[in-house]
Amino acid sequence: MVKKTYEELESENRLLHAMxxxxxxxxxxxxxxxxVLFYNKAFEKxxxxxxxQMVGKKDFDVYPGFENFQRHVxxxxxxxxxxxxxxYTSISGKKVDIVYNSYPFFQDGKLSAVISIGRDKPSINELVTMVLNSFNSKKSxxxxxxxxxxxxxxxxxxxxxxxxxxxxxxxAQSQSTVMLVGETGTGKELFAQGxxxxxPYKSRPFIAVNCAAIPETLMESLMMGxxxxxxxxxxxxxxxxxxxxxxxxxxxxxxxxxxxLQAKLLRLLQDKKIRRLGDNKERKISCRIISATNQDLFALAKSGLFREDLLxxxxxxxxxxxxxxxxxxxIPLLAREFVDRFNDELALNIKIISQDLMQLFLYYRWPxxxxELEHIIESAMSLAENTETILSREHLPRMLKKRLMSDQTKSGSSDSEAGANKSLAELLRQYEKETIENALILKNGNVSQCAxxxxxxxQNLHYHLRRHGIKAVLYKAQSVGDATDSPVP
Known part of the structure; x- marks a missing residue:
């Protein structure tokens, strides 16, 4: 083995010092x-x-008053x-608050030096603050x-x-009580959180209660305390x-x-006071109420199933x-969002939602x-191979495929039955619309090829698209992660 030259050792030494x-x-x-053998710029600062001032000096000279050097230990x-x-106080008179690790250095099997690596607490606090700020700014x-x-x-x-x-x-800017009305799965809790x-309450707690999931015998104690x-x-x-x-x-x-329970909730909302079960004193309450329903509360009130005054x-x-x-x-935006999510969760690489699957999505009624869209995409992707890049209707479990296709069958039957009651103009308009939609399906949403x-x-095709309210973009095979489509700001 060739020994290193003096120049090589000197170069290596300069590199280590620079590092x-x-x-x-x-x-x-x-x-x-x-x-003191080595002292870097971070310690100078x-x-x-x-x-x-430090290198070549004795530690007890540059750190006067020290009784227990780390090298002693x-x-x-x-x-x-x-x-x-x-x-401690440094030789310059500066107070230093430090956290450090010290390591023995052996040469030829004999302890020859002690190396210490440390950071002052203010810089540690800055680092922690920076990480926390970055973490908090990532996402809601x-x-x-x-x-x-x-x-x-x-x-x-x-x-x-x-x-x-x-x-x-x-x-959101008012203090009014809000009622969110929507079918199951429309995202009422998303809106409530949003x-x-x-x-102005955003820095305060958001407490969500599913009234259907808690037994009536427990609800009062949980509500009142x-x-x-x-x-x-x-x-x-x-x-x-x-x-x-x-x-x-x-x-x-x-x-x-x-x-x-509706009666007790009404009294509570009127008085803005609450009395815990077993307590003899009332407590004032101050919170905003957002409620949600998937049923027509006015119809329920009319039938006596919901208190009209509470309503x-x-x-x-x-x-x-x-x-x-x-x-x-x-639907294409939401579908791509869910595919992106399940790509991460299932370690897949789906890049495109096929046109045939997207057409099923567009014709389905989505009760x-x-x-439901999220669950269907998750189900389809769970059957995809990790080498596949296109999600198609073939990935749907048989039961879900039958469910999605049933709406198309029903739609065709009902249109035929209703045709006998339509005028010639209405039938021609319907036929024109269906012909254009079929052409868009065949040409994958390409307007020029469809024309x-x-x-x-x-230009004439664009006129008919506007007339029938048809959007050609919905008939394209959907690429996942298309930057032109993004969440609403």
Whole structure:
């Protein structure tokens, strides 16, 4: 083995010194007799000194008053010394608060030096603050008020969803009680969280209660709270209203509350006071109420299943969340969002949603709305291979494929039956629309090729598309992660 030349060793030494000078931690080395061998720029900054003041000097000269140098401890027991804290005054008169690790250095089997790596506590605090700020700014799902979503997380470009979001932002700025009305799976809790996070209450708690999931026998104690001794095993526990103090209480499926609980809720909303079970004193409450229902509360009130006086207390402001079948333009956006999510969760690489599968999505009525779309995509992707890049209808389980295709069959039958009652003009208009849609399907949404197929000009086809309210973009095979389609801002 050829020994290194002096020049090579000198070059290597300069490289090592340069490396230690660019790191943010202070690096310091001292021989067993106390001679300072190395002292990097980070330590200069930390202690307010210069290398020339330190290197070659004895540690007891440059750190006067020290009684227990780390080299003493390591020399006595040559083992690493970790996570040590020390406060001292440097030779420049600067107070230093440091956390360090010290390591023995052996040469030819003999302890020859002690190396210490440290960082002052102010820089540690800055690092922690920076990491926390970065963490908190990433996304709304890291909000610490009990929520996951903001209104910005609600995906859609359709006119109806944009209008609903606009209304929700206005509702958020008031203190009014809000009723969210929408079918199952439309995202009522997303809107509730979004309204809370766009409101003056956003720094306060968001407490969500599913009224249908809690037995009536427990609901009152959970809503009102309890005091110790109220019943066997009872503790001092605040109820939902107290937990949501100065924040938002979200009562989901409010239509599931029994008439007796409705009466107690009404009294509570009127008095703005609460008395825990077993307590003899009343407590003032102050929180915003957002409730949600998937049924017509006015119809329930008319039939005696919901208190009319409570209904008016809960509905000064009403937000109607549109079903998915009324926002078809959003289906490709939502589908791509779910594919992206399950790509990560299932370690897949799906890049395209095939045109045949997208057509099934567009013709289906979606009784389960956005939640049903999410579950169907998850089910299809769970059957995809990790080498596949296209998600097609062949990935659908047989039961789901039959369910999605049933709407197309029903639609065809009902159209035939209704045809006998339509005028010639209406039948011609329907036939024209279906012919254009079929051409778009064949040409994968390409307007120019579709016009050639139909034997008309591109401008004429655009006229017919506007006339029938057809959007060619919905008939394209959908690429996952298309940057042109993004969540509504």
């Amino acid at each position: 230690f000078d660019v790191v943010s931690d202070g690096a310091y080395a001292v021989s067993v007799d106390g001679t 930390m202690e307010g000194t210069t290398r020339s 390591v020399c006595k027991n040559p083992e690493p010394l970790r996570d040590q804290h020390m406060t 799902n890291r909000v610490t008020n009990g929520t996951i979503y903001t209104l910005e997380d609600i995906i859609g470009s359709s006119t109806v969803i944009r209008q609903t979001l606009k209304q929700a932002r206005k509702m 309204i809370h996070n766009a409101s 309890t005091v110790k001794g109220a019943f066997s095993g009872a503790l001092d526990t605040p109820g939902f209203f107290e937990q949501a103090e100065n924040g938002t209480l979200f009562l989901d499926e409010i239509n599931s509350l029994s008439i007796s 008016y207390r809960l509905t000064p402001v009403i937000a109607d969340i549109p079903p998915l079948r009324e926002r078809l333009e959003d 389960g709305n956005v939640r 050639i197929q139909l034997g008309i000009t591109r």
